[in-house]
Amino acid sequence: MRRWSKFIRIFILFAGVVCIGFLFIRADAEIADRLPLTEWEYYWGDFPIGSDGDLQWESSADQEGIHDSHWLPAQQTMNLPGRGDWNVLWLRTTLPAISWKDPSLIIQIYENFKVYVNEQLVYQYGDVDNRGYNAYQGTPERVVLLPAEQEGGTLYIKIYSGSPNIGMLDYPELTGYSDYILSLHKQQAARFILGCFYIIAGLLSLYPFYKLRLKPFLSFGGFAISFGLYTICRTTIIYFYYDNPQVWMYLELVSLIAGMASAIILIIQLFEDSQSVRPMKWLWKVHLLYGLVYISSAYIGKVHLLTGLFYYQLLLFVTMAVTIVYLSILSFRRNREAQIVLLGTVCFSLAGSIDILDSMFFGMNIPSISYLGMLLLVLCLVIVLIRKSFHMINRLRYTEKLSLVGQLATGIAHEIRNPLTVISGNLQLMNKQPNKRDTVPLMLEEVNRINEILSELLYLSRTQPPTFEKYDLILVLKSVVALFRSQSTEQPIHIHFRNEEEEPLLIWCDANRLKQVFVNILRNGIEAMPEGGNMEVAVLRERDGVKIQFMDEGVGIDVNDLPSLSMPFFTTKANGTGLGLAISHKIVEEHGGELGMFSRPQRGTMVVIKLPLRSRVKEKQGSLPINGRTSQS
Structure with missing residues (x-):
């Protein structure tokens, strides 16, 4: 731990x-100093190519280029008007007459593009000229280094996009390369x-x-x-x-x-x-x-x-x-x-939805916040995993203790049960002698008590799994309640059985072992009411299983003692063995259920048992008995 x-x-x-x-x-x-470039012109389609294979930049007597009248002012940066079937877009602007130490252009473009300064290629992103297959390169922010002597020059950008979106996500910006890298980091x-x-x-x-x-x-x-x-x-x-x-x-x-x-x-x-x-x-x-x-x-x-x-x-x-x-x-x-994970999931979903909606429909280029929602979700999941791990560690420690008790029980039972058989036989012979009848019953009672303790210890040492069959849980509970109602006590004990289900409640279980659990809990509740009182047994149907509640009006249990009640040999009774609840916990866990206890001193105790409708083990195929009858599984 x-x-x-x-x-x-x-x-x-x-x-x-x-x-x-x-x-x-x-x-x-x-943020490094940036200068937005907002004055742009655009042209749809490719530039003509001369006999030497070079682009024909301007229209003149000796070359067929794009006349200035064909360039249109760009009022926006994305999806400019007049696209038609064109997947190639040209943009141009005049660089400001400002000297930079290491001039660079910050730009985000759908999808692939080339950058020219004064008719010279300075940068290429993706495959722009291959019309057969243009792999999408994404739209990360790119930094394009410009020539040192670029003041007042003409900047051309050739863009290719096979998607519905083509153009720049926002106006490009001029900045110093080293300052930008530092601020970006x-x-x-x-x-x-x-x-x-x-x-x-x-x-x-x-x-x-x-x-x-x-x-x-x-x-x-x-x-x-x-x-x-x-x-x-x-x-x-x-x-x-x-x-x-x-x-x-x-x-x-x-x-x-x-x-x-x-x-x-x-x-x-x-x-x-x-x-x-x-x-x-x-x-x-x-x-x-x-x-x-x-x-x-x-x-x-x-x-x-x-x-x-x-x-x-x-x-x-x-x-x-x-x-x-x-x-x-x-x-x-x-x-x-689930409540903890729901909190993290809702925060992550809201943050992620904002990012997705912005990229799908709005295009406002809102700063991403999904990673912040992810941080909260991760922390919530870590909290749940820590709770689960502590629960598992406690179960492992409890299992180890039961294993040690089982080994001890096997040795004790082997060494003591044989002598007890001899003592019991001799005591029965002595009981036939008139002068020994006063002391013999007391000795027999103590021998029987030792035998019961050994039987409980042997049960804890068993590794054989329970035999699951389909039984009506209501009938099992009613038989246990009827057993205690028939017993006479010095003080009046009233046992009330409440069942919300009118039909039989069939579950996969080992009926005999569950009956042992119910008997042990009812006995504890009755013993906790030495002056009499009410004992209520309630059956509540849940979506995934069934919940059985045992509520008494007894002396209650101290809050500090509740976590230790499932440990072997721990008891709050004067003559208790401390094995009954340990066995009950083991039986309930073998059925894939949970046993919890809630108590207030002098107010009473409530024991809650949750059982699944179906067993956690592989169900057998074919006919299975149901309360002495047979039914197809």
Whole structure:
């Protein structure tokens, strides 16, 4: 436990450092001086090419070029009027007569383009001239170094786009190269560090998966690593370290699809006990299948990448809606983990929806905030995983204790049961002698008590699973209630049985073992009311199972003692063995259920047992008995 506490403290400390660093870097970020170029002219179509293969820039007596009258003033930067069937657009402007130390042009363009200064090619992005296949390069912000002597020159930009969008996302800007690189690193360093944080968190989660074999940690690792890569790919600074747009673009798409599929699988694994999880099981398969077909088709040029991305964004909307509805249903049932995940999912969905709607319809170029929603979602998932891991660790410790008790019980039973048989036989012979009858019953009672303790210890040591059959739970409870009602006590005990179900409630269970649990709980409740009182047994049907409540008006249990009641040999009774509740917990867990206790001193105790309608083990095929009858499963 200490090792896991240290692991969690390190993770929380690292998350805090990242958040503080994020705020510090964002506050310290400075924007380099920029000069927007707002006066542009445009022309649809290619320039004529001379006999020497060069572009004919201007129309004159000796060359056939584009006359100045053909250039139209551009009132906007994207999707200029008069496109028709053209996929080639020319833009031009006059550079200002301002001297820069290292002049550069900051530009974002759909899709591929060339930049000319004074009729000389200075930059090319993507394949502009090949009409057969033009792979989409994405629209990252590009930095084009300009010649030192460019003041007052003419800037030409040739754009090719096979998509519905063609042009510039905004007016290009002139700035100094070194100043821009410095300010860009300051602005995007926080997002880059955030992406690295996701990746490190994903790698750290593989350690508990390796130790505990908990599948949610593996899914969280895939989710965090994928979205870490996605966050990094959405920065511009990566192009200064490896300038290959297609590599980063495809890596961004793969990480997005893989991250969404991993997130869906993680939610399924966190709440797999719910029957309403079935629609979610199809979603991650749809994401992976769509991603495989979409990316392969886009790579070979059969589908335009932006078209496929548009439909995938629609799939994201559907996924977010289904996930929120599913988590809302679980939250309405007071599932604390589902409430925490729902909070992170809603924040991430809102932030992601703003980014998607802006890119699909509005085109306002709003700064991306989806990575901030992702940060909150990651933190919520980490909280839930920590809660799940502590629960699993406690169960492992409890199982280890039961294993030790079982080994001890086997040895004790082997060594003591044989002598007890001899003592019991001799006591029965002595009981026939008149002068020994006063002491013999007391000795027999103590021998029987030792035998009961040994039987309980042997039960804890059993490894054989229960035999599941389809039984009417109502009949099992009624038989136990009738048993206690028939017993006479010194003080009046009233047992009330409340059942909201008129029809039989069939569940997969081992009826004899469940009867043992109900007997033990009712006996404890009656013993807690030495002066008499009311005992209520209620059966409540739930969507995924059934809940049985036992409520007494007894002396209650101290709050500090509640966590230890399931431990072997812990008891609050003067003559108790401390094994009854330990056995009850084991039986309920073997049925895939939960046993919880709530108590107030001098007010009473409530024991709640939740059981699934279907067993967690593989059901047998063929005919199975139902309360002594047979029915087809």
